[in-house]
Amino acid sequence: MIESTAAARLSDTPSPAPAAEHVVAFLNAHPDFLSRHVAGQLRETLEGVLNDNPALLADLDLPHPPSGIASLPHVQLRLWRERLARLERTIGELHDTAESNARLDCNMHEFARALLASGTRTPEQLKKIIHDHFAVDAIRLQPLAELSAEQIAPLQGWLDSHTPLCGRLSDAQRRVLFDADFPETGSAALIALQPHPKTTLILVLGRHAPDGFNPGQGTLFLEQIGQLAETFLGVPENA
Structure with missing residues (x-):
């Protein structure tokens, strides 16, 4: 008192x-x-x-405690800061992915409009429209029926999966699909199309960059490109 x-x-x-x-x-x-x-x-x-x-x-x-003494509040604060840093990195990555997907979605929309507006529905016209809307260095549209059993062998596992393949091609796959016109270090996406019954085409998109087509990016947009291309070639001209 x-x-x-x-x-x-x-x-x-x-x-x-x-x-x-x-x-x-x-x-x-x-x-x-x-x-x-x-x-x-x-x-x-x-x-x-x-x-x-x-x-x-x-x-x-x-302020830190004296040397040799563990401070639980300081340890907790450090852990929370590390967790916050991880969350901020994750949010940044998600933001970048969302922006990339939004841009690709816009490209897909314009690609679909171009396909609908085209009065010519040929493989060459399809390749031109793809070139106009996507960053690709090479495009092939290979009828499966024109390949020998020996040539199909390196592609058989992928053909059985019915899923687009993206990433680096093996030497055997590259020789079948590109001959010598594509660098060994490039990457590609393979999409199987069936515009008509008993007709299978292999849509091959190539990029010179090794990670241009990366398996970690998923195949959703490749599947959508394949569906649109398949419908485009399946509708007769002037229909």
Whole structure:
């Protein structure tokens, strides 16, 4: 009670200020007063700031405990910061993927419009429209019936799956589909088309970049290109 009364006099007494000897006497009697008083004021101030700006804690540097002593709050803060950094990276990657998909979706829309507007429905016209709308360095439309059993063998596993294949081609696949016109380091996408019963075509899209067609990118858009191309070639001209 005596301490609190003295503290009140020190902190709240209006002018004139207490005499210096009274301050000295009080501090001599209570040497921990300033540390406790300042710590309490600082805590209240920080709590108010952090309540209004909780994100500040993520970047706030806190004093470390003495060497050799583990501070659980510091460990927890470090773990939360690492988790936040991972989440921010993930969000950034998702944002980039969403933007890329949005651009590709627009290309797909324009590609479909061009197919619908075309009065010529030939393999050459299909390849031209693909070139106009997608970044490809080479396009082949190979009738399966024109390949020998020996040539089909390197493609058999893919043909059985009915799923577009994308990535690096084996040397045997590259020779069958591109002869010597495509670099070994390039990547390709293979899409099977069946515009008419008993007619199978292999649509081959090639990029010189090794990761131009990457298996990790998925095959949804390749499947859509194949469906549109298949319908385009399956409809007679001037129909």
